[in-house]
Amino acid sequence: MYVIEQRDEQLVNSKAGITYELGFDRAPQHLVSVRMRVDNVAAPELAFVMPSWSPGSYKIRDYAGWQGNVRCYSVNAAGRTELSYRWRDKASLVVSTQGVATVEVEYLIYAHERTVRTSHVNRFHAFLMLTSVCMYVEGRTQETHHVLLKHDQLKWPSTSTALSPVSAPTSRGILLGALNYDILADSPIEIGDHRVRTFTAAGALHEVAVATNYDVDIDWLADRVKRIVEVETELFGGAPYDRYVFIIQAYPGAGGGLEHARSSVNAVDPSALLDKTKAIGLLSLLCHEYFHLWNVKRIRPVELGPFDYTRETYTPMLWLAEGLTSYYDNLFAYRCGFATEKEYVDSISRDDIARLAQVQGRFAMSTRDSSYLAWLKLYLQSPDGSNRFPSYYLKGGIIIMLLDIYIIDHTDGKYSMDDALRMMWKRYQDDPSRGMTEDECIAIIEQATRVQVRERLMSWLDGKDELPYDEILKAVGYRVSAAPKKAAAGTFGEAVPSASVPEAPFIGWSLADVGGKVVVRAVDDGSPAQLAGIGIDDELVAIEGIRILNPAQADHVLGGRVGKAVQLTGHCDGRIYTTTIEARERMMPGLVEIDAPSERQRQMRSRWLQRRL
Ligand SMILES: [Zn+2]
Numbered sequence: 136m137y138v139i140e141q142r143d144e145q146l147v148n149s150k151a152g153i154t155y156e157l158g159f160d161r162a163p164q165h166l167v168s169v170r171m172r173v174d175n176v177a178a179p180e181l182a183f184v185m186p187s188w189s190p191g192s193y194k195i196r197d198y199a200g201w202q203g204n205v206r207c208y209s210v211n212a213a214g215r216t217e218l219s220y221r222w223r224d225k226a227s228l229v230v231s232t233q234g235v236a237t238v239e240v241e242y243l244i245y246a247h248e249r250t251v252r253t254s255h256v257n258r259f260h261a262f263l264m265l266t267s268v269c270m271y272v273e274g275r276t277q278e279t280h281h282v283l284l285k286h287d288q289l290k291w292p293s294t295s296t297a298l299s300p301v302s303a304p305t306s307r308g309i310l311l312g313a314l315n316y317d318i319l320a321d322s323p324i325e326i327g328d329h330r331v332r333t334f335t336a337a338g339a340l341h342e343v344a345v346a347t348n349y350d351v352d353i354d355w356l357a358d359r360v361k362r363i364v365e366v367e368t369e370l371f372g373g374a375p376y377d378r379y380v381f382i383i384q385a386y387p388g389a390g391g392g393l394e395h396a397r398s399s400v401n402a403v404d405p406s407a408l409l410d411k412t413k414a415i416g417l418l419s420l421l422c423h424e425y426f427h428l429w430n431v432k433r434i435r436p437v438e439l440g441p442f443d444y445t446r447e448t449y450t451p452m453l454w455l456a457e458g459l460t461s462y463y464d465n466l467f468a469y470r471c472g473f474a475t476e477k478e479y480v481d482s483i484s485r486d487d488i489a490r491l492a493q494v495q496g497r498f499a500m501s502t503r504d505s506s507y508l509a510w511l512k513l514y515l516q517s518p519d520g521s522n523r524f525p526s527y528y529l530k531g532g533i534i535i536m537l538l539d540i541y542i543i544d545h546t547d548g549k550y551s552m553d554d555a556l557r558m559m560w561k562r563y564q565d566d567p568s569r570g571m572t573e574d575e576c577i578a579i580i581e582q583a584t585r586v587q588v589r590e591r592l593m594s595w596l597d598g599k600d601e602l603p604y605d606e607i608l609k610a611v612g613y614r615v616s617a618a619p620k621k622a623a624a625g626t627f628g629e630a631v632p633s634a635s636v637p638e639a640p641f642i643g644w645s646l647a648d649v650g651g652k653v654v655v656r657a658v659d660d661g662s663p664a665q666l667a668g669i670g671i672d673d674e675l676v677a678i679e680g681i682r683i684l685n686p687a688q689a690d691h692v693l694g695g696r697v698g699k700a701v702q703l704t705g706h707c708d709g710r711i712y713t714t715t716i717e718a719r720e721r722m723m724p725g726l727v728e729i730d731a732p733s734e735r736q737r738q739m740r741s742r743w744l745q746r747r748l
Pocket of ligand 1: 423456457460
């Protein structure tokens with residue numbers, strides 16, 4: 136049985152046979168000490184396993200690599216006696232219990248990787264992603280687990296997590312609980328001196344926890360988060376939880392988010408919070424991760440829960456999990472009123488259609504295969520990845536947008552993807568233990584909207600051709616047109632690296648300044664850079680005899696010579712070479728309004744872009 140629902144009241148004064156005591160005496164060295172106590176032991180052997188990955192982030196991270204100083208003990212009235220153990224594989228150890236009822240395992244975790252899916256501990260705070268801290272006991276994952284946080288509560292007064300309080304904090308620590316290991320693994324913890332705001336919406340308590348060294352307007356932010364909750368819960372008819380925690384981390388260079396059933400972790404560069412006119416990226420990220428509490432955590436592909444934490448889980452359906460969520464994140468930001476209609480349509484042009492047009496890999500792999508191979512493609516991307524596959528976030532999101540417009544068009548505005556989502560939600564509520572197959576998902580879309588979409592949708596998801604933009608967008612009075620334009624990179628969604636978008640002119644490379652050298656980081660298939668024989672990691676030395684000192688200068692020099700063959704001097708593997716290159720004008724496709732849209736086209740557009748609240 137797969138259970139991810141938990142209400143705080145269920146854990147009050149609960150008992151647990153498995154308890155983790157987490158100590159932070161060595162936080163300055165980025166170490167967490169773990170003492171894991173297992174009671175009610177009956178078997179002669181007990182297997183302890185450290186997960187290799189975190190659900191929602193499809194990469195093998197081998198968290199056991201950060202673990203050390205493991206010791207095992209038997210515990211009884213006479214005290215603690217050390218037990219021997221053996222490693223069964225890279226992440227699991229087996230203890231001979233020697234007939235005792237209580238076994239303890241102690242170890243250290245080195246926690247110094249700052250992402251939303253790894254743990255990060257220092258003298259000022261602890262962010263714990265429990266998949267990277269807590270081993271599970273084979274065969275006992277379905278029972279209640281407790282976590283005792285033993286930090287200095289004066290120094291670190293705030294604790295933000297979806298784990299439920301078991302009892303009032305004492306000088307011994309803060310005791311939290313989860314109904315099973317899956318819930319524990321899905322409940323990260325932020326501890327420190329961060330600020331917290333709470334509000335009630337949709338009948339549930341919400342916490343906004345902002346961990347940053349910067350002077351952020353947390354009240355402004357909490358107001359917007361409340362708006363997001365109101366707009367998204369309205370779609371689904373309420374909040375399926377008693378309490379939800381938004382953990383927001385702002386530190387230089389941060390990006391990305393991770394969804395959980397009753398919380399989300401959202402990391403942004405402080406610039407996104409200090410200048411409110413630039414906050415749309417963060418607000419969209421918050422819309423995205425919060426929406427996942429429905430789509431992915433509950434409405435989900437059949438492969439995504441219950442999880443095997445030791446190995447990869449394969450699904451072709453990340454077009455639903457992430458593509459649909461990517462479409463809805465900006466749409467919700469627009470419905471919340473954070474963007475005007477023009478800003479929203481511009482973002483589709485710039486961050487979706489123009490970005491996908493840069494990705495030659497859209498002709499090399501289908502969206503479904505890109506999903507299936509996410510472990511090795513999106514999450515372990517080769518430097519030429521942009522030529523090899525399209526992101527299921529990016530192309531998946533565009534496909535869902537086209538599907539939404541197709542449905543609106545074919546029902547005269549009566550139905551949309553909102554209706555499909557509501558029916559998927561009902562299907563989940565009818566049987567939360569089981570995810571959806573792709574067949575079932577498409578059947579629900581058809582049933583909810585009364586439109587036959589299977590053949591068309593599957594051809595988009597399995598196809599490697601250009602999507603039929605104009606045929607579909609015509610219904611809402613738009614077409615895609617390429618115009619000479621400067622590009623800008625978008626950072627919506629989880630900001631997993633995808634295509635790089637260089638500035639005009641079009642050369643088809645991505646350049647970086649590496650210690651004063653201009654180095655090629657990516658080369659697009661079929662581009663002027665590829666035709667000139669330039670490779671990844673080549674150094675750009677000179678153009679037409681002019682020494683190139685930074686990437687902007689290269690663009691500038693070539694921008695003045697569009698359509699002309701120019702001499703380029705490069706460096707590869709210790710040798711200098713020369714070649715000729717011919718820059719092209721950069722054509723950026725985007726949405727443009729068709730001439731004189733009809734009344735129906737205007738109506739369908741209004742329907743597509745209608746705000747519900
Ligand atoms: Zn996502």
